[in-house]
Amino acid sequence: MHNHSHESSHHLENEDVKNIGTAFFLNLFFTIVEFVGGAITNSVAILSDAVHDLGDCISLGMSWYFQHISKRAGNKVYTYGYKRFSLLGAIITSVVLAIGSFLIIAKAVPRLFHPEQPDARGMLLLAVLGVIINGAAVLRLRKGHSINERVVSLHMLEDVLGWLAVLVGAVVMLFANLPILDPILSIAIAFYVLTNVYRNVKESLQIILQAAPAAIDTDDVIRIVSDIPEIESVHDVHVWSTDGQYNIMTVHVVLNKEKSLPELHELKEKIRRKLQSVGIQHVTIEFETDKEDCSMEGCCRYYSQTENL
Ligand SMILES: [Zn+2]
């Protein structure tokens, strides 16, 4: 995956940070326009989108900021480095989005029963602007190379769809007397936002609670290591992730016969290569023979169900 020379990957990272910075300022500008526009047009659907975009701003701003922070090397306090700091961004964004969405729903629900007429022409204007601004960001970021850029561009594509829904709603309200469409759109957008909040919070909490990374099956990993011919069995297996991308594992490996240090070195590299290929970048291995009575053998006890694999 990382075949670029140092020079070109450094260049790509800078480009990545710059593109996310541009997306941040565009979003910030547009969010202000939306809150003002939502108040002027008396449309809760526009306000719902404004809250959504406020969340986008915070999350873009954070990922822009943490892009720098997370590259800092570890030190004696944060020995893993600063990668997990990016989770803070996800959680803060989620809290803001959840509060905002509930406030909007509380405002929109009464309007289901007593619809107020929004200014459909103003809504249409804002929706067209929303489609253009988010569409431009998608086109710009789609050419990006980093995962981060692709994730952001995918998200903005969803935003374009949200604005298209408001656009269609506004056109309908221009011709038909259906003011109830406004709170319906508003609540639909708020629920969509809350679904994403739930997914992000769940993912972040799993990482904080030291769950095995979603893309890695602990049983498979145990099998990969214990299938190596020189290895008798493994125990005290732990797999976790600092930030959802950088994955860490510790394992005790029981050898079927004693080995010299150079042989152990070779075996260690072999294990590391195999685990690297399934996405575990940081592996700590402890070697032992079955003559040793390992005090960590009962640790956390998960391996015991799988030790005979
Ligand atoms: Zn968005």
Ligand SMILES: [Zn+2]
């Ligand atoms: Zn052990």
Ligand SMILES: [Zn+2]
């Ligand atoms: Zn353990």
